[in-house]
Amino acid sequence: MTKDLDWYKVLEHDELAEGRVKTVTAGHDQICMTRFEGAYSALCNACPHQGGPLGEGSIENGMLRCPWHGWDFHPATGKPPGGYDDGVGTYSVDVREDGIYVGVKSEKPHIDNVSDIMVKTMVNWGVTHVFGMVGHSNLGLADAMRIQEEEGNLTYIGIRHEGAAAFAASAFGKLTGKPAACFAIAGPGATNLLTGLWDAKVDRSPILALTGQVDAQVLGTGAFQEIDQTSAFDAVAAWSQTVLHTSRHAELMTQALKHATIERDVAHLIFPDEVQVQEVSEGAEPSDSEGRVPRLDFAPPAEVLDEAISMIEKAERPTIIVGHGARFHMDSIRELAERLKCAVLTTFKAKGQISDFHPLGCGVLGRSGTPIASWFMNESDLLVVFGASFSNHTGITPKKPIIQVDFDPLAIGKFHPVALPVLGDVGVTATAILKGLVNPVAVDRTEEIATRRKIWQEEKASRRLDDLGNGINSAAIFEAMTKVVPDNAVIAVDVGNNTYAFGRYFECKNQSVLMSGYLGSIGFGFPAAMGAWAAAPERPTICVTGDGGFGQYMTELTTAVKYKMNITHVLLHNGELGKISKEQRAGKWDVWQTSLVNPNFAEYAENCGALGIRVTEINELEDSIRRGIEHDGPALIEVMSDALLV
Numbered sequence: 001m002t003k004d005l006d007w008y009k010v011l012e013h014d015e016l017a018e019g020r021v022k023t024v025t026a027g028h029d030q031i032c033m034t035r036f037e038g039a040y041s042a043l044c045n046a047c048p049h050q051g052g053p054l055g056e057g058s059i060e061n062g063m064l065r066c067p068w069h070g071w072d073f074h075p076a077t078g079k080p081p082g083g084y085d086d087g088v089g090t091y092s093v094d095v096r097e098d099g100i101y102v103g104v105k106s107e108k109p110h111i112d113n114v115s116d117i118m119v120k121t122m123v124n125w126g127v128t129h130v131f132g133m134v135g136h137s138n139l140g141l142a143d144a145m146r147i148q149e150e151e152g153n154l155t156y157i158g159i160r161h162e163g164a165a166a167f168a169a170s171a172f173g174k175l176t177g178k179p180a181a182c183f184a185i186a187g188p189g190a191t192n193l194l195t196g197l198w199d200a201k202v203d204r205s206p207i208l209a210l211t212g213q214v215d216a217q218v219l220g221t222g223a224f225q226e227i228d229q230t231s232a233f234d235a236v237a238a239w240s241q242t243v244l245h246t247s248r249h250a251e252l253m254t255q256a257l258k259h260a261t262i263e264r265d266v267a268h269l270i271f272p273d274e275v276q277v278q279e280v281s282e283g284a285e286p287s288d289s290e291g292r293v294p295r296l297d298f299a300p301p302a303e304v305l306d307e308a309i310s311m312i313e314k315a316e317r318p319t320i321i322v323g324h325g326a327r328f329h330m331d332s333i334r335e336l337a338e339r340l341k342c343a344v345l346t347t348f349k350a351k352g353q354i355s356d357f358h359p360l361g362c363g364v365l366g367r368s369g370t371p372i373a374s375w376f377m378n379e380s381d382l383l384v385v386f387g388a389s390f391s392n393h394t395g396i397t398p399k400k401p402i403i404q405v406d407f408d409p410l411a412i413g414k415f416h417p418v419a420l421p422v423l424g425d426v427g428v429t430a431t432a433i434l435k436g437l438v439n440p441v442a443v444d445r446t447e448e449i450a451t452r453r454k455i456w457q458e459e460k461a462s463r464r465l466d467d468l469g470n471g472i473n474s475a476a477i478f479e480a481m482t483k484v485v486p487d488n489a490v491i492a493v494d495v496g497n498n499t500y501a502f503g504r505y506f507e508c509k510n511q512s513v514l515m516s517g518y519l520g521s522i523g524f525g526f527p528a529a530m531g532a533w534a535a536a537p538e539r540p541t542i543c544v545t546g547d548g549g550f551g552q553y554m555t556e557l558t559t560a561v562k563y564k565m566n567i568t569h570v571l572l573h574n575g576e577l578g579k580i581s582k583e584q585r586a587g588k589w590d591v592w593q594t595s596l597v598n599p600n601f602a603e604y605a606e607n608c609g610a611l612g613i614r615v616t617e618i619n620e621l622e623d624s625i626r627r628g629i630e631h632d633g634p635a636l637i638e639v640m641s642d643a644l645l646v
């Protein structure tokens with residue numbers, strides 16, 4: 001026996017009939033096994049012309065025919081007829097008592113390639129999770145991720161649709177402020193990422209997109225699954241580059257993550273197929289973030305800070321409004337509010353950043369909000385706005401004097417002038433204002449807030465009694481959720497009537513809420529819950545969607561089952577795109593093409609391997625949701641709901 005061969009058993013005796021062929025695996029080698037004229041032979045499985053799998057071919061007239069283009073090879077020697085030199089190689093075969101063995105050359109130790117260096121750099125920058133789909137044009141990059149996962153440095157979650165990967169990574173960034181990666185092949189895989197990437201971009205969530213590409217030598221020739229990714233990603237990516245043979249590979253990954261992190265935006269890398277496995281030069285090292293990112297917690301100029309403090313000290317009825325950009329700085333903002341004893345409102349994206357049970361918490365302002373919040377905005381004499389984008393859905397009035405605090409100069413005064421633009425880190429600025437206050441004249445709004453909250457609670461209680469006979473109303477659904485959802489849960493919500501009702505009726509304690517804010521993309525909810533679970537598996541993960549939104553990515557329930565994700569999904573099943581029906585009625589249109597044909601979602605969940613519960617009565621809500629939360633693994637609570645009682 002040849003000493004430098006490793007031997008693998010590939011067949012049992014008589015497993016392969018005379019005149020037949022079969023693909024087998026020996027180590028990492030794919031081999032075409034043949035049985036011809038009583039003898040076993042082992043050939044290279046890839047046809048030398050187009051790579052066709054010879055093990056899927058057939059022996060005709062004494063020749064092995066390639067299944068892709070019909071070229072012939074001798075089934076024992078691998079040589080073609082006619083004296084041509086484009087044959088296939090062979091392997092040594094040994095027929096032993098216990099089976100048929102093939103000898104393959106011992107594998108050399110792994111040598112780092114471009115993908116290894118770049119994935120190591122990604123890990124060094126703190127990327128811990130990748131959501132994606134492995135395919136034929138990203139296999140080299142995928143193998144580098146496999147190595148890092150086996151070493152415990154990276155977690156890979158294989159999804160069923162690339163759009164879900166981008167949404168999950170976007171939600172990961174929204175929850176943590178740190179980038180996760182989404183991963184796809186060339187062509188359709190890359191284009192499927194775009195919706196989720198746009199969600200990340202407009203909501204300022206850092207994200208890294210990694211896409212395969214055809215071989216560099218055929219770029220621009222219309223190769224299979226080739227698209228112009230540079231153009232396709234130009235608008236959505238703050239930074240996008242193709243990885244070339246001669247690139248500074250670690251530096252490219254560093255630049256990508258620097259842009260994603262600092263700009264809170266989309267960074268994109270394109271990996272041509274052959275570049276992924278190109279060996280790097282001896283001494284090539286991965287990079288990391290040390291010395292590459294400055295501190296971003298900067299204070300406003302002293303004179304601007306003094307003016308802000310002066311305006312707040314003179315206001316009798318100041319009101320604080322917080323947006324999603326303030327989510328990591330709520331301790332200092334809460335202290336400021338408690339000093340002023342003023343109302344605190346949130347945008348919808350910032351729901352839950354101050355508890356609805358806090359004496360100064362007034363809930364959400366705007367279309368998804370409460371009358372408490374709108375009351376205190378209208379009754380204020382100064383609005384102090386931290387980290388909000390002034391969406392028209394929020395409706396922050398320009399008629400009041402506004403102090404706007406944000407880290408991004410382009411976000412300040414974006415839609416209309418404000419009384420005082422303040423450029424600075426939200427947390428640093430709130431702390432500085434608090435320390436600078438000497439003698440504020442603000443009146444204590446605590447009692448007034450309690451009175452307005454009592455009025456709203458009574459209104460909600462009356463709405464919970466509404467029954468048109470078409471299902472459970474939203475006020476009752478979200479009252480039950482308020483009672484049983486754990487205080488520290490992460491709640492991912494979708495788009496539609498279910499989301500508006502959640503904003504209005506669910507009362508947050510210390511939960512974190514994730515949503516597709518500016519993009520408002522239906523289908524966000526369940527993939528976002530997967531991203532939240534990956535980011536914080538120690539916290540309960542809750543998902544709220546309608547039947548329309550879940551229908552877009554419902555196969556991802558099998559992903560949740562595969563990875564044993566503890567996600568409790570509350571699905572409002574009303575049989576229609578209820579928000580669109582509502583808009584058609586409001587616009588005096590006929591209600592048209594908004595009805596849905598749905599499965600029994602609880603039974604579907606059971607078929608996928610999850611817990612499925614269908615709820616048809618109000619008195620079943622609390623116990624059913626609680627069962628879902630206590631279940632070890634994914635659970636779907638299908639609530640038969642009324643599209644009109646939102």
